[in-house]
Amino acid sequence: MSPPALSPGPPASLGYRMPAEWEPHAATWLAWPWSTADWPGKGAAIPWVFAELTRWLQRGEVVRILVPHAEAEVRVAATLRKAGASLDEVDFVRGAVNRTWVRDNLPTFVTTRRAQETGPEASRAPALAAVKWRFNGWARYTNHKKDDAVGHLVARWLGVPTFQPTVAHAGTTRRVVLEGGAIDVDGEGTLLATRRCLLDGPLARNPQLGAAGTEAILADHLGVKRVIWLDEGIAGDDTAGHVDDFVRFVGPGRVVLAQEPRASDANHRPLRRAAEVLSGARDAAGRRLEVIPLPMPEPLFHGDERLPASYANYYVGNAVVVVPTFNDPHDRDALGLLAELFPGRTVVGIHAVDLVLGLGTLHCSTQQEPIGVPRRRRR
Helix, strand or coil, X not given: CCCXXXXXXXXXXXXXXXXXXXXXEEEEXXXXXXXXXXCCCCCCCHHHHHHHHHHHHCCCCEEEEEECCHHHHHXXXXXXXHCCCCHHHEEXXXXXCCCCCHHHHCCEEEECCCHHHCCHHHHCCCCEEEECCECCHHHCCCCCHHHHHHHHHHHHHHCCCEECCEEEEXXXXXXXXXXXXXXXXXXXXXXXXXHHHHHHCCCCCCCCCHHHHHHHHHHHHHCCCEEEEECCCCCCCCCCCCHHHCEEEEECCEEEXXXXXXXXXXXXXXXXXXXXXXXXXXXXXCCECEEEEEXXXXXXXXXXXXXXXXXXXXXECCCEEEEEECCCCCHHHHHHHHHHHCCCCEEEEEECCCHHHHXXXXXXXXXXXXXCCCCCCCC
């Protein structure tokens, strides 16, 4: 399907904005873990985690699964059937990836459901569009070419227009680097991010932009009106500071923030500093944020390597909230809290001790496609 042509201009000028995760989805995207090299010694277990994730998500929406080829589709379908998932609510899409973390390598989808507020040009814009950032392997890994390409494939499959943010620097035009896990939004113009990831850390994605330049890009492409800058992320996070491992919006004016009360733990200081920043912050509507403490599991390690285990890496589907659990005494507390915060959805724990060996869990594995295009006819 060919994407429709749009008049020149950034997405926000056409009425687009990035919706909150809890707003209605047409589908959730996954990439099947065909290669399990990122999970040493646990390769046989990981596909069943994705099957369980699919089974729960399809209670409220279609699940679109990237598979590299026809053989993979047949084998994945068999695994899903054994796990009790319905293939009637699954779309298989042919697309190869280096890693399964579609939160970071797929586009950020934007919608025009408020387009009537922005003028006649916005009213002609398609309801859904894709913002395709450059993906550079989190400025750490060199095997990322498939991951950078797959977002274009997804946008073409959906038939939606694609925007590629660029910036002029040192006489050249460069694509802007960003991953979905580096940001979290309330759908009303407020965005959370860390300075270490985007601005000034050793792996900063676009240091040449600075805070003002980054905020301008986010405003133009996602409809962001206010960015709340936090300092850094949690221990074990190889992305150098993704917010979806420790702080998330749960509604307008409300966030959950992971808490580590033990001063000896590596996460104590950065999370305490994040609490200080958030308690003094206001959102795009001028509201002071309500900061709700979310427990952290006990530290998990693979050998000497700290793993980024966190309940904040949950994902909000149409009918369910899927939460990573770690066979930990705090699992029950985290599930109970999120059930209170999302009363219209079933909150489900999915065992993630094996999954986190790949340095991500459920939010990292998912990408929401907001309502915006007709549902594709299945084969």
